[in-house]
Amino acid sequence: MKWVLIKNDLKRNKVINIALFLFMILSAVLAISSIMMATQTFTSISNLYKTAQPPHFLQMHKGVINQEEIDGFMSSYEDVTYWQTQTTIAVYGESLTVIGDNQSYNLSNSQLDISLVKQNETKDLLLNSEHEKVKLSEGEIGIPVLLKETYGIEIGDHIRLTSDGVTKEFVIREFILDSMMNSTMASSTRILLNDEDFDMLEGQVGENEYLIEAYLTESSEASNLQTAYENAALPQNGQTITYTIIFLLSALTDIITVFVLLLVSLLLIIVSFICVKYTMMATLEEEINEIGTMKAIGLPFTEIRDLYLYKYRALAMASVMGGYILALLISNVLTKHITATFGNTGMAPLTIFLSLIGGLLVYLLIIYYCKRLLKKIKKINVVDALVRGKGFEKDRKGISNGLYKSKKLPVNWLMGIREVFFQFKSWIIVCVVVLIAVLMILIPVNLMTTFEAPEFITYMGSSQEDILIEVENGEKLATNYENVKKVLENDETVENYYEYRRIRVQAAGGEKERVNLHIDNGINSGAELQYLSGKAPVKGNEIALSYLNAEKTGKGTGDKIMLYFNDKAQEFVVSGIYQDVTSGGYTAKAQHNFSGLTTEKYTFSVNLQDHVDVGKSAEEWSEILGTGVSVNPMEEFINQTLGGVVKQLKTIVLASAIIGVFLAILITVMFLKLRLAKDLSEIAALKAIGFSELDINQQYLVKIGSISATGILVGIFFSNVLGERLINSALSVSGLGIKKVELISNPVIEYIICPMLLMMLILFVTWMVMRKMKNYHFRY
Structure with a gap:
């Protein structure tokens, strides 16, 4: 009997059940795939490290x-x-x-x-x-x-x-x-x-x-x-790297991909819950008399609940099983970068086990949510259900006609907007789904745009200039430094430049121990960086610490820190805490000249005049200065440094955007079909008093358009606020030296392309669905 009930229900509501199944299977696929990618990334790196055995401490040295x-x-x-x-x-x-x-x-x-x-x-x-x-x-x-x-x-x-x-x-x-x-x-x-x-x-x-x-x-x-x-x-004389940084840099590209996939899967699970709620409540409303009858003859709540729960159990089980199989089929595509970077070690047993657990969690979440919704059956009163025909919805408030305002607004627009305003709860599903679609598109896009933006250099310990010149330590350090100064001072295309000298001192750490601080000192040192608190050093006794160094020394903005150099101790004030991923994230900035200390390296950040070709100038200077000096156009330096991350992100961004758009369209179609079936009597009444099909079509276009616009605007707001919080939460535990990132959005994509594309597609499918209304036959 249970399977007969499931089969009959699936046949009766084919479109709704197919849509529900699609959302469940998509959320299962993405959740399982993100778990597969995460575990495969870490197991692949671990397997590679087990054989390759990278060092725990590495000191590069030239000389x-x-x-x-x-x-x-x-x-x-x-x-x-x-x-x-x-x-x-x-x-x-x-x-x-x-x-x-x-x-x-x-x-x-x-x-x-x-x-x-x-x-x-x-x-x-x-x-x-x-x-x-x-x-x-x-x-x-x-x-x-x-x-x-x-x-x-x-x-x-x-x-x-x-x-x-x-x-x-x-x-x-x-x-x-x-x-x-x-x-x-x-x-x-x-x-x-x-x-x-x-x-x-x-x-x-x-x-x-x-x-x-x-x-x-x-x-x-x-x-x-x-x-x-x-x-x-x-x-x-070179970079120092520890095991933790080696591991994080290796996994960074795939960790970001996993984060985006997991975010999209969570959003899809939320949409699945919305669909479950909408379809379940619609079914219960239609069958309120049957529910009342079952309660009247003494059937307990659990048996009535299970009759409706069987279908959702079957759908959830089928979607999770199908999602797991599909995730296995596409795993080679998702783990292509992992395989290329860390070797082809096959699917690890841990990956298979954890992905099964992930699929089981998706199933349990769906069933738990269904049970929560079906608890509403307990509140049904037999008299209300059988005599008064009242279901789960409270008495709706009437919509005041407001037609006297139609002098300022066309009647169809006024009726459409006022219905959405006064009965917002009935239309909220479209708003929420469009909001989620916007989040699925904009958060990954903003993350990618941030990595591509020139401003990202400020998270890498440098200010945003045209060219970065580094004079490496070695026997020719002083000579190369003078050569760079000569080139910059004699080149008329240079608008201005700043020079920084890196030295090493000792600082008082926790428990009376001393730690080494590598400080870049110069007039503009620390300016334009991204500060978590405080500001750049402007006085001789001020120092700015990187986020990781601040944690290591236990110092915050305004605290005093004792530095030891030239056989003496000097007290400095921490002016600010900034973010940096270079040198393992352990750096510091100061204007104090620290005379008498050995220089580790020199850095120059150069601004050129507007009409000058940055790439050509960098190439010419590189030839003049020769070995021991690196000359990099800042934009090209960022592109090559973060190129692998951005390339991987572009694929994920495209996939999440397609899923987001598909999601908005599918839910709109499903909702509109259900809404039209529910509003047949109202539509008949409108046609009876003289509204044409074109008028009614326009009213529904206004309703869907206004609620979608609301979802888009709220989605843009949340993508900027919620997106940053989610990404910063992940960064704060990564150990990369970055705790807070301000996402850099592309205004054209965020405020023009994304809203217009979604709105046009939603209105188009609404118009296509409304065209079929002419096939409906009304009796007046």
């Missing part, structure tokens, strides 16, 4: 090293279990030419620092897609997946190295997985050579750099090792 001093320090540090120093050959992109079947090009536009390396013995290994240690023969080369994705390089292509009068050609044999440098945000990448080829080129081309790597009993001890290492005055 001469004393390996005996490094060995002495590492052996004396209690928590260090293993250490090694890898020699690399730094080369420039213009020295590498890719020769394919149909074209050849060099890598001169790459913002990544490129190094040639040979394979390590046991740790920090470069692997193939099957997580096997890559072994190359003479004349073969392994290209990182990062460069493959950027340039479309293929196996079998040739790489020609031309540097310092040496020319050597290699054939690409493998695409390698680099556990440390697999993200554009890492700023460096490694190309693998055969040992003999590397030994032949070492000292002949490029410049030697060193990767000083250490392994600890606990990866969390890396920051303590960093402090001890820096205080020991060991080689540190």
Whole structure:
């Protein structure tokens, strides 16, 4: 009997039940897919790290090293279990030419620092897609997946190295997985050579750099090792990276994708609940007499409830099972980036288990919500149901005709707007669904726009200028600094520039310990950055701390902090807390000159005159200044650094926008069909007193249009307020050095394209549905 009831109900309300099933299956697919992506990301990285074994602490160094001093320090540090120093050959992109079947090009536009390396013995290994240690023969080369994705390089292509009068050609044999440098945000990448080829080129081309790597009993001890290492005055002419930052940078692109997918799936689950409520209440209203009869003959509430619940159980079970199968079928598409970056390890058992749990949770949520709605049956009175015919809705308030106002507003517009205004609860489903559709479109779009915007550089520890010049530490630091100053002062196209000098001091941390602070000092230091509290330093005794450094030292805006340098202590005031993802997020800004301290590096931010080609100027300066100085157009620097994240986001944005639009259209059609069936008597009355079909069509277009416009406006408001809160909540636990991001919206998309597209499509489908009204036959 139960299955007969389900089958009859499904046949009777085909359109409603199909729409309901579609929303349930879509929400299940996205929820399960986001869980699959999240678990697959972390298990794939973990599997890669298990074989590749990246270091817990990495110090890059350009210049001469004393390996005996490094060995002495590492052996004396209690928590260090293993250490090694890898020699690399730094080369420039213009020295590498890719020769394919149909074209050849060099890598001169790459913002990544490129190094040639040979394979390590046991740790920090470069692997193939099957997580096997890559072994190359003479004349073969392994290209990182990062460069493959950027340039479309293929196996079998040739790489020609031309540097310092040496020319050597290699054939690409493998695409390698680099556990440390697999993200554009890492700023460096490694190309693998055969040992003999590397030994032949070492000292002949490029410049030697060193990767000083250490392994600890606990990866969390890396920051303590960093402090001890820096205080020991060991080689540190380069970036310092810890295990946590390596992991976060590796997973960042896919974590953002998972976040957007999860957000869209949650919004779809809400829509599914709205559809369940609307269809269930409509069914109960239609069958109020049957419910009254069942209560009159003594059937208990649970049995009456279960009669209606069977259908939703069947729909929910079918949608979750179908969603799980569909999620498995599309998993290869969603995990394509994960597979390319971390290797093809197949679907992990944990991924399958957690996705099953996710599907079960979606099912339980739907059933729980249905049970909550069906509790209303308890409130039904037998007399009201059988004698008075009253259902669940309270007596509606009448709509005052207001026709006297029609002098200012056409009658059809007035009637449509007043019905929506006075009976808003009856039309709220359209408003809420359009609101959710706007959120599904605008939050991912705003997130993508933020990553693409030039203003995002302020979250990366730099002010927003045209060109960023960095003078790297080394023997030529002072000479290169003077050369940069000379170029900038003699170039008439330069409007203004700011210079910053990075030094290292010690600061008082928690529990009487001292921590190292890397401070960029200069006249404009800290200006234009994104501050969580306070402001940039403007006095000599003020200092601004990055968010992570503020947490590390336990200081807030207005607090005093003791700095130790030049064998003395000096008190500074924390002027503000800013956000920064560079240098692991541990930086500081000050105007104090800190004379007498060794300079770690110099940075120049340059503004050019309006008519000047930024890219051309950067290229010319790079040729003049030579090695040891990097010259990057700011916009190009951001594009290459965040390019992988933006590319992945664009796919998700397109998918969520299509789902959002489809959602709004489908709900509008479903709602309108139900509404027309319910309003047949009212429509007949309107036609009887002389309203034409065109008039009635116009009234419904006004009703749907006005409620949709309300949903769009509220959706735009919530996308700006709620979107930022959701993203900031995720960022605050990420450990990336960013706690709060102000989403940068595209006004054309947010206020013109999205509203107009949604409104036009909704009104179009409304008009198409209303055209079928001429097939209705009315008796007056």
